[in-house]
Amino acid sequence: MPEALLEIQDLVTSFKTTSGLQRVLDGINLSLRRGEILGLVGESGCGKSITSLSIMRLLPQPYGFIENGKILFNDKELTDLSIPEMESIRGNEISMIFQEPMTALNPVFTIGNQIEEVLDIHQDLKKRDKKEKCIEMLKLVGLPRAKDVYNEYPHQLSGGMRQRVMIAMALSCEPRLLIADEPTTALDVTVQIQILELMKSLQKDMNTSILLITHDLGVIAEMCDRVAVMYLGKIVEETTTVNIFDNPLHPYSQGLLNSRLGNIQKGEKLICIPGMVPTLSDKPQGCFFSPRCSKCIDRCKTDMPELNEVKPGHKVRCWLYVDEDY
Amino acid sequence: MRKYLIRRILIIIPVLFGVSIVIFALIHLAPGDPYSSMIDPNFTAEDRRNLLEAIGYYDPLPVKYVKWLGRAIQGDLGYSITYKEPVLSVILRNFKNTVVLSLTALALSVLMAVPIGVISATRKNTIFDYVVTVFSFIGISVPIFFLAMLLIKFLSFDLGLFPISGMQTIGSGYSGFMKFLDFVHHLMLPVIALALVQMAQLMRYTRSSMLEVIMQDYIRTARAKGLKERLVIYKHALRNALIPVVTVICISIGYLMSGAVLTETVFVWPGMGTLVYQSILNRDYPVVVSCALVMAFFILIANLIADILYAFIDPRIKYE
Numbered sequence: 001m002p003e004a005l006l007e008i009q010d011l012v013t014s015f016k017t018t019s020g021l022q023r024v025l026d027g028i029n030l031s032l033r034r035g036e037i038l039g040l041v042g043e044s045g046c047g048k049s050i051t052s053l054s055i056m057r058l059l060p061q062p063y064g065f066i067e068n069g070k071i072l073f074n075d076k077e078l079t080d081l082s083i084p085e086m087e088s089i090r091g092n093e094i095s096m097i098f099q100e101p102m103t104a105l106n107p108v109f110t111i112g113n114q115i116e117e118v119l120d121i122h123q124d125l126k127k128r129d130k131k132e133k134c135i136e137m138l139k140l141v142g143l144p145r146a147k148d149v150y151n152e153y154p155h156q157l158s159g160g161m162r163q164r165v166m167i168a169m170a171l172s173c174e175p176r177l178l179i180a181d182e183p184t185t186a187l188d189v190t191v192q193i194q195i196l197e198l199m200k201s202l203q204k205d206m207n208t209s210i211l212l213i214t215h216d217l218g219v220i221a222e223m224c225d226r227v228a229v230m231y232l233g234k235i236v237e238e239t240t241t242v243n244i245f246d247n248p249l250h251p252y253s254q255g256l257l258n259s260r261l262g263n264i265q266k267g268e269k270l271i272c273i274p275g276m277v278p279t280l281s282d283k284p285q286g287c288f289f290s291p292r293c294s295k296c297i298d299r300c301k302t303d304m305p306e307l308n309e310v311k312p313g314h315k316v317r318c319w320l321y322v323d324e325d326y
Numbered sequence: 327m328r329k330y331l332i333r334r335i336l337i338i339i340p341v342l343f344g345v346s347i348v349i350f351a352l353i354h355l356a357p358g359d360p361y362s363s364m365i366d367p368n369f370t371a372e373d374r375r376n377l378l379e380a381i382g383y384y385d386p387l388p389v390k391y392v393k394w395l396g397r398a399i400q401g402d403l404g405y406s407i408t409y410k411e412p413v414l415s416v417i418l419r420n421f422k423n424t425v426v427l428s429l430t431a432l433a434l435s436v437l438m439a440v441p442i443g444v445i446s447a448t449r450k451n452t453i454f455d456y457v458v459t460v461f462s463f464i465g466i467s468v469p470i471f472f473l474a475m476l477l478i479k480f481l482s483f484d485l486g487l488f489p490i491s492g493m494q495t496i497g498s499g500y501s502g503f504m505k506f507l508d509f510v511h512h513l514m515l516p517v518i519a520l521a522l523v524q525m526a527q528l529m530r531y532t533r534s535s536m537l538e539v540i541m542q543d544y545i546r547t548a549r550a551k552g553l554k555e556r557l558v559i560y561k562h563a564l565r566n567a568l569i570p571v572v573t574v575i576c577i578s579i580g581y582l583m584s585g586a587v588l589t590e591t592v593f594v595w596p597g598m599g600t601l602v603y604q605s606i607l608n609r610d611y612p613v614v615v616s617c618a619l620v621m622a623f624f625i626l627i628a629n630l631i632a633d634i635l636y637a638f639i640d641p642r643i644k645y646e
Contacts, residue, residue: 107641
C-alpha cells in the first residue's frame, strides 16, 4: 500500500459565534495516499469545505480556528507551521480550486498576470520563461486560444474556461495535492464532464493526489478511488468507490445513494432521507444521524459510535456493525 | 475610448449652456438693483434712468442674456461692481488660491484616509477600528464651520501654532522663500479643517468598500496561491475596493474646486468660496453668474475624470 500523503488525525475545527463555540469539524480522521483521488461527500453544511480550508489553514478569520488534531502532509505537521512556511506550501505543494469559477478570479487582473503570480511566489523564472510556462499551462488545460487568453480578463471568459484557468493556476507548480471544492457544481452538465476528464487526465500525468469535495455521487463514481462520507462534522463511512456503490453500510450513505434520481422511474415519488440536517448548536445526543435514521436502535440515542474498520478497507461509524458479524 | 472621450467633452458645452440660462434667470429674478451703489446718490432720477438705459439695464431678459453670452464667449465675463475690475481677473486670482487650498486638502485626506480605511477594515472590530469609526463619525457629523472655529480656538488662539486667518502676515514685508513659508503657515489651518472632514468621509467609504471586497472569492483564491497577506490586501483587494472610492474622491474634487464656501469664509481665505459669498452680499451679479458657471464647469470636469479613472481601474468597463 502506498504511504499516505495527507493524514488528518482527530481534527477539530471550531467557530466563535455569538452563541458560543461551534464545533464544525468534530474529530475528522482521513488519509489520502499518493496519486489517489479521494472523494468527500455529504449534504450542505456538513463541514466538507471547512475540512479543505482547515488543511489550507485558510479558515475565515478571526472566527474559525483549529482547536485540536493534526494534519500531516508529507511528514510535515501543517497545524504547527508558521505563516510564511504555510504560504510557501499553498499554491505550491497544495493547491485549491473552488466551486464558483465566476468569482474566483480577480476581475481587475489579466489571466496571464494571475497565473504568473503563482510562479512568481514559488518559482524563480525569468520573465520570458514565465510567460512561456503560463501559456503552456493554458494549452495543457485545453484552452484553444491560449495566447489570447493570456492577455484577457476573467469577464471575457465563460464559466468553463474560467474553471480551466483555475486548474491551470492550481497545477502550475505541480502540486502534490489538489483540493477541489465542488469544482463542477456551478457549471453546465456538458462542461462538467469535460472539466472532470481534464482533472483526471492531468492527475495521471502529474501523479497528483486529489481531494475532491462534492455532493454529487455521479462525480464520485466518475472520478474517485475512495470515498469518505461526512455527516455533521464527522466521517461516517470511508471505503472504496466500488464498495460505497455496491455495499454501502452506514444508513446515511444508503440514504444518499437511494435519493439519486437514477433509482426511480418516471411517475414514481422521489426518495429522500427524512428530516433535516440539524443545526450545529442543536446536535442530537448519541449518534448525530439517529433522529433521521430508519434503523435506529436504543444505543444510537445515547452513545456516539466510533469509526471502526469492519472489513479491510471499509470503515463505518454505526452501532449496527459493532459486536456482530453482519 | 477616444470616441467616448470626445463625446463626453462635447456634451459639456450644451450642459454649460443650460446651466448659464438657469443661473442668469435666477440672478435676475432676485429683487434689487446692483448699480445703486455705483451711481452718485446726488444724481436726479432722470439722469439715473438715462445712465441705466445706456448700459442696457431695461432690456428684456433674453436680450440681456444674448448680449452677455456673446461677450462671455469672447472671454469678457463683465465688470465686477465691487472690485472695479474685469470679472475674469478677479476669478482667476481667487481660483488660484482655491486650487492650492483644495488640492492640498484633497491630497492630504486621500493619503491618510485610504491607508487608515484599509487597516481599519482588515482589523475590523479591534480598538484601532473603533477609534477610527468614532473619529470618522465625529468628522461626518460636526459641521465644518464649527470644526473650523474649534481649530482656531485651540490651535491658533490657545496654542498659537497657526495664524487665525488670511493668506499672509500683513505688513511683514516677507519676500522670496520667507514669503512662501508664511503662506504655507497660513494655509495649514484651513487645510486641516477641510482635510479632516474629507478624511472622515473617505475613511468610511474605503473601510466599507474594503470589507465587502475582502469577503470575495478571489481574495480566498489569492490566499490559496500562497500570496503574502500584505499583497493580498494591497494588490488584490485594494484595487477592487478603490473603484467606488474613486467616485467619492472625484465628487469632492468638484466640491472643493467650487471653493468650500464655509471653510474659506471662516478662515477669510480669498478663494472662490469667499468670492461667491461676498459677491452675493454685494449683489455683484456679473461675478456671481461667472462663479456659478466656473463651478458647474469643474463639477462636470470632475465627473469626466471619474469616468476616465474607472476605465483604468476596472477592465470590465469599456466605453464604446
